[in-house]
Amino acid sequence: LNVTGLARIVNLTPMIFEIIDEQGQVIAANQLQVSLPGGDQSHTPFSIDIPYKVTIPTRVRLTIRQASGDRIPGTVALWSVPVLLLP
Numbered sequence: 001l002n003v004t005g006l007a008r009i010v011n012l013t014p015m016i017f018e019i020i021d022e023q024g025q026v027i028a029a030n031q032l033q034v035s036l037p038g039g040d041q042s043h044t045p046f047s048i049d050i051p052y053k054v055t056i057p058t059r060v061r062l063t064i065r066q067a068s069g070d071r072i073p074g075t076v077a078l079w080s081v082p083v084l085l086l087p
Contacts, residue, residue: 001050001085002048003017003048003049004045004047007034007046008044009034009036009077010066010076010077011069013068014032015031015046015048015065015066016067017029017031017048017064019050019052019085020063021058021059027054028050028051028053029050032048052085055087057086057087058084059084060083061082061083062080062081062082063079064079064080065077
């Protein structure tokens, strides 16, 4: 699955991309270190491939998140979208 877009990162931790099935299991994942935008830009372009393998059309949720880089652990930014994966 190729994911391309513009990111407005909240810290310098990597962006975490996960494909989650309807049972809540992560079936594929990848990470991408995104740099701060340059000049007067507010967002940084990115592109990442997330290899996956399914044998039938499968409904999943693609999540993109960033974890805290500070003392308090947890997710500080989260975005998700439903996706239909094909074999």
